[in-house]
Amino acid sequence: MKTIYTDALVIGGGLAGLRTAIGIKRQGFDVIILSLVPPKRSHSAAAQGGMQASLAHSVKGDGDNEDVHFADTIKGSDWGADQQVARMFVNTAPKAIRELASWGVPWNRVEAGEHEVVIDGKNVVLNEPDSHHGLITARNFGGTKKWRTCYVSDGTGHSMLYSVSNQALAEKITIHQRMEAICLIHEHNRCIGAIVRDLKSGELVSYISKATCIATGGFGRIYRTSTNAIINEGIGAAIALETGVAELGNMEAIQFHPTAIFPAGILVTEGCRGDGGLLLDADLHRFMPDYEPDKKELASRDVVARWMEVHIRKGKGVKSRYGDHLWLDIRLLGEEHINTSLREVKEICQYFLGIDPVKELIPVRPAQHYSMGGIRTTPDGQSSTLSGLFAAGEAACWDMHGFNRLGGNSVAETVVAGMIVGEKMAEFLHSDAADINISTGTAQKFYDATASRLNSFYNPEHHESAFAIMKEMQEIMSSDVGIFRHKDTLTDALAKLTTLYQRSKRIKVQSKAPGTNPELTTAYRVQMMLKLALCTTKGALQREESRGAHFREDFPNRNDEDWLSRTLATWPNEAQQQPDLHYEALDIMKMELPPGWRGYGAKDHLDHADTAKRQAQVDAVLQNDGLDRFEKQQQLMPYLHLLPEEFQAKNDRVKFKQQK
Amino acid sequence: MKTVNKQQIIPTTSARTLTFNIFRHNPSDPSSTPRMQHYQLAETDTMTLFIALNDIRENQDPSLAFDYVCRAGICGSCAMLVNGKPSLTCRTLTKDLPDVINLHPLPGFALIADLSVDTGQWMQGMSERLETWIHNQHLAEIDLSQVEEKMDPQKARDIYELERCIECGCCVAACATAQMNDNFIGAVGINQIARFELDPRDERSAKDFYQLIGSEDGVFGCMTLLGCDDMCPKDLPLAQQIAFMRRKMATR
Ligand SMILES: Cc1cc2nc3c(=O)[nH]c(=O)nc-3n(C[C@H](O)[C@H](O)[C@H](O)COP(=O)(O)OP(=O)(O)OC[C@H]3O[C@@H](n4cnc5c(N)ncnc54)[C@H](O)[C@@H]3O)c2cc1C
Ligand code: FES
Numbered sequence: 001m002k003t004i005y006t007d008a009l010v011i012g013g014g015l016a017g018l019r020t021a022i023g024i025k026r027q028g029f030d031v032i033i034l035s036l037v038p039p040k041r042s043h044s045a046a047a048q049g050g051m052q053a054s055l056a057h058s059v060k061g062d063g064d065n066e067d068v069h070f071a072d073t074i075k076g077s078d079w080g081a082d083q084q085v086a087r088m089f090v091n092t093a094p095k096a097i098r099e100l101a102s103w104g105v106p107w108n109r110v111e112a113g114e115h116e117v118v119i120d121g122k123n124v125v126l127n128e129p130d131s132h133h134g135l136i137t138a139r140n141f142g143g144t145k146k147w148r149t150c151y152v153s154d155g156t157g158h159s160m161l162y163s164v165s166n167q168a169l170a171e172k173i174t175i176h177q178r179m180e181a182i183c184l185i186h187e188h189n190r191c192i193g194a195i196v197r198d199l200k201s202g203e204l205v206s207y208i209s210k211a212t213c214i215a216t217g218g219f220g221r222i223y224r225t226s227t228n229a230i231i232n233e234g235i236g237a238a239i240a241l242e243t244g245v246a247e248l249g250n251m252e253a254i255q256f257h258p259t260a261i262f263p264a265g266i267l268v269t270e271g272c273r274g275d276g277g278l279l280l281d282a283d284l285h286r287f288m289p290d291y292e293p294d295k296k297e298l299a300s301r302d303v304v305a306r307w308m309e310v311h312i313r314k315g316k317g318v319k320s321r322y323g324d325h326l327w328l329d330i331r332l333l334g335e336e337h338i339n340t341s342l343r344e345v346k347e348i349c350q351y352f353l354g355i356d357p358v359k360e361l362i363p364v365r366p367a368q369h370y371s372m373g374g375i376r377t378t379p380d381g382q383s384s385t386l387s388g389l390f391a392a393g394e395a396a397c398w399d400m401h402g403f404n405r406l407g408g409n410s411v412a413e414t415v416v417a418g419m420i421v422g423e424k425m426a427e428f429l430h431s432d433a434a435d436i437n438i439s440t441g442t443a444q445k446f447y448d449a450t451a452s453r454l455n456s457f458y459n460p461e462h463h464e465s466a467f468a469i470m471k472e473m474q475e476i477m478s479s480d481v482g483i484f485r486h487k488d489t490l491t492d493a494l495a496k497l498t499t500l501y502q503r504s505k506r507i508k509v510q511s512k513a514p515g516t517n518p519e520l521t522t523a524y525r526v527q528m529m530l531k532l533a534l535c536t537t538k539g540a541l542q543r544e545e546s547r548g549a550h551f552r553e554d555f556p557n558r559n560d561e562d563w564l565s566r567t568l569a570t571w572p573n574e575a576q577q578q579p580d581l582h583y584e585a586l587d588i589m590k591m592e593l594p595p596g597w598r599g600y601g602a603k604d605h606l607d608h609a610d611t612a613k614r615q616a617q618v619d620a621v622l623q624n625d626g627l628d629r630f631e632k633q634q635q636l637m638p639y640l641h642l643l644p645e646e647f648q649a650k651n652d653r654v655k656f657k658q659q660k
Numbered sequence: 661m662k663t664v665n666k667q668q669i670i671p672t673t674s675a676r677t678l679t680f681n682i683f684r685h686n687p688s689d690p691s692s693t694p695r696m697q698h699y700q701l702a703e704t705d706t707m708t709l710f711i712a713l714n715d716i717r718e719n720q721d722p723s724l725a726f727d728y729v730c731r732a733g734i735c736g737s738c739a740m741l742v743n744g745k746p747s748l749t750c751r752t753l754t755k756d757l758p759d760v761i762n763l764h765p766l767p768g769f770a771l772i773a774d775l776s777v778d779t780g781q782w783m784q785g786m787s788e789r790l791e792t793w794i795h796n797q798h799l800a801e802i803d804l805s806q807v808e809e810k811m812d813p814q815k816a817r818d819i820y821e822l823e824r825c826i827e828c829g830c831c832v833a834a835c836a837t838a839q840m841n842d843n844f845i846g847a848v849g850i851n852q853i854a855r856f857e858l859d860p861r862d863e864r865s866a867k868d869f870y871q872l873i874g875s876e877d878g879v880f881g882c883m884t885l886l887g888c889d890d891m892c893p894k895d896l897p898l899a900q901q902i903a904f905m906r907r908k909m910a911t912r
């Protein structure tokens with residue numbers, strides 16, 4: 001057994017993993033990053049739209065601050081988020097943007113003077129003051145009160161990922177590319193590393209680490225139509241689940257993005273609508289104002305995606321041989337804007353649809369986009385049940401997104417979580433908790449179990465095809481566990497997935513060649529992915545309410561009385577066919593922002609008995625004129641103690657002179 | 661007034677049978693020898709090489725190795741030689757290709773298997789050698805709660821124009837120098853240096869950059885055949901950047 005020892009192991013080389021590793025290394029510990037692909041090819045590169053941080057430096061961001069960002073995030077989450085974590089996030093996001101700027105990200109900047117922009121279908125002139133010229137600017141995104149999404153033309157994620165990756169190289173962090181963690185090593189509720197498969201040679205290697213972080217991104221590929229990369233298969237979440245100890249949170253909370261090109265599912269950014277693009281139906285009618293007179297195309301993603309599907313069900317979709325779709329119209333933004341700020345969109349339209357969005361409409365339909373759920377952690381990023389295991393980024397359920405995340409909040413989360421979790425892991429490594437007292441046989445035991453799992457695919461009595469099972473799973477998820485959910489279809493899906501999971505135990509791999517073996521890779525992955533699909537489906541079936549992206553036709557209201565809780569899934573026994581689910585209540589009496597109406601979407605939720613009580617307490621504090629906004633916040637919900645000291649400071653901004 | 665262009669309705673006819681000649685070799689397998697293997701596939705509408713190769717793997721040959729990540733022309737994973745031309749294959753539509761499609765792995769990089777090559781290690785080596793990160797002595801002192809330093813908006817855009825490179829390796833595959841000299845940093849490397857040279861946050865001097873690329877392994881190795889510029893899938897102004905860096909280094 002080849003064994004590698006390190007203080008910290010970071011599984012995942014996207015934004016979250018890279019930034020976490022940098023934090024650990026800066027505190028003087030060894031760290032190794034594992035990645036399926038070269039880090040710069042991680043899916044973070046695909047984020048075209050932008051990153052939210054309340055810098056408030058463009059006119060349309062005037063008045064923005066952490067409080068506004070916090071409220072937008074909580075409303076976006078439909079009150080499913082952990083409010084302390086959201087507070088930690090909004091206070092650190094401006095620092096993250098500034099750190100990235102110092103590492104080389106060429107953020108778009110404010111240009112003094114008049115600019116013509118499109119707002120709500122009309123041309124409007126904005127005037128930026130000289131004092132702000134050259135500061136980082138921001139664009140509009142859905143579900144936000146202010147223009148808060150900082151961006152780098154059409155390649156925000158690309159620039160961020162390259163800068164952070166380069167910084168990791170500058171700090172001489174060890175990166176092992178094309179290495180896949182496929183099992184966690186643990187004993188007595190303590191994680192001590194992972195069994196890893198070398199995707200080039202096929203060899204298994206054990207990595208022993210005092211602290212391990214999973215930053216493996218989302219698991220969108222359990223669906224057929226997804227904007228996610230091919231590699232977003234959720235193996236990081238699955239190996240945590242397979243420990244039987246770690247918990248996965250809110251796996252039913254899956255986001256569907258309104259504008260994936262049809263039928264390929266490739267994303268065109270929310271920036272299209274943020275910059276003024278419109279959604280049209282078969283009659284070329286702009287239908288969103290009919291449903292959302294206030295926010296229109298820029299309500300939160302769950303709401304827009306749902307209305308689009310409702311509109312298609314009413315027969316207003318455009319017919320095509322692949323099914324119905326709607327149109328995204330960005331022609332009104334003009335050629336120059338499209339060619340510079342939305343160039344990636346133009347390229348995608350050109351290469352995958354053969355059209356020019358300057359002159360033509362883009363066929364779109366919602367597709368799976370983001371996994372709000374993931375490995376459940378405390379605000380420190382550590383699993384509350386499996387010590388030594390941390391998680392960050394899309395793979396984690398830290399939980400700042402609840403049941404719906406806002407556009408631009410995810411890449412922001414990856415870097416912010418990396419900054420915080422990196423520090424917290426270093427703290428852990430400094431503490432006595434880092435000592436490993438586990439018998440040497442433990443790693444061998446997990447190594448052998450993994451090897452025998454891989455061997456099982458060559459059992460001559462097996463006959464199932466890994467590719468076929470993958471397809472079937474994706475079909476079931478897309479058709480029955482999508483935007484609209486119902487007891488009948490979910491029950492059916494759960495039964496079908498359970499059978500499929502049993503069948504996956506009898507997968508036969510044909511190809512015995514050593515080295516990279518794509519069929520074998522698909523075989524073990526699909527078995528693990530089915531476990532995630534079962535968590536999502538069972539969670540969706542049991543949650544008898546609608547919240548954020550989780551929409552039940554048979555329970556269309558949000559129900560705070562019974563369901564203001566986080567779903568936690570575990571798989572304690574390998575022999576079981578479905579996950580165990582239990583629930584963690586969210587305490588309204590501790591919330592800074594008690595549940596209410598989001599400002600868009602359905603108004604008729606069922607209140608919890610504590611809501612009114614807590615609202616009265618909150619109102620009393622807010623009305624106390626003797627306190628400034630920071631003092632009020634601290635009274636309502638202290639959170640600063642959860643942040644590493646270096647990120648606690650207040651964020652400075654250049655104020656606008658003329659107003660108020 | 662608004663009308664939908666007829667061409668926008670996705671076409672419904674397609675009846676070609678495509679022949680794929682694919683390079684096969686698995687260096688991890690002692691019994692493997694390099695060879696070309698043939699597959700036939702019925703073309704479908706809006707079929708890309710990504711769709712075609714997955715179809716072949718799922719239905720004809722589960723051992724076929726290739727790399728895709730984003731499948732949207734963004735991440736740079738999927739470059740291959742398509743009928744001899746370096747291309748991002750996830751965004752290559754089969755309708756733009758003849759009936760016979762020859763696929764080879766990208767030359768100039770270590771072969772992993774079949775169509776999969778290790779561009780990642782090569783690019784990481786290049787980054788380490790050229791130190792493609794901001795060199796700034798004051799980095800550690802920056803107070804993140806303070807307002808960020810201003811930057812000229814046009815400068816920021818210009819930097820991004822050079823930063824758009826996705827390290828796919830097409831320029832290296834298309835470069836005669838790179839095919840002869842393993843140490844040549846390629847257009848990708850020269851462009852990286854141009855990007856950092858332009859960036860006011862990077863304190864390195866012309867002399868520092870000269871040490872990195874002022875040799876036959878750097879700008880002076882380029883024979884100005886400019887295959888790189890023709891093949892860049894992101895249309896980066898590589899010829900212009902090479903000429904610019906050459907002049908800069910030569911007049912030093
Ligand atoms: C098309 C698209 C556009 C988006 N646009 C935006 C946007 O504009 N703004 C925004 O805020 N968010 C956006 N998002 C969301 C955001 O990009 C992602 O949530 C975020 O980048 C995830 O980062 P991450 O570091 O958590 O994971 P990733 O970037 O996905 O990285 C995961 C890493 O884990 C590695 N890995 C995975 N499994 C294993 C394993 N088993 N072993 C070893 N390594 C493994 C991978 O190789 C990879 O390096 C977008 C998402 C998509 C799909
Ligand atoms: S797979 Fe990402 S560029 Fe082709």
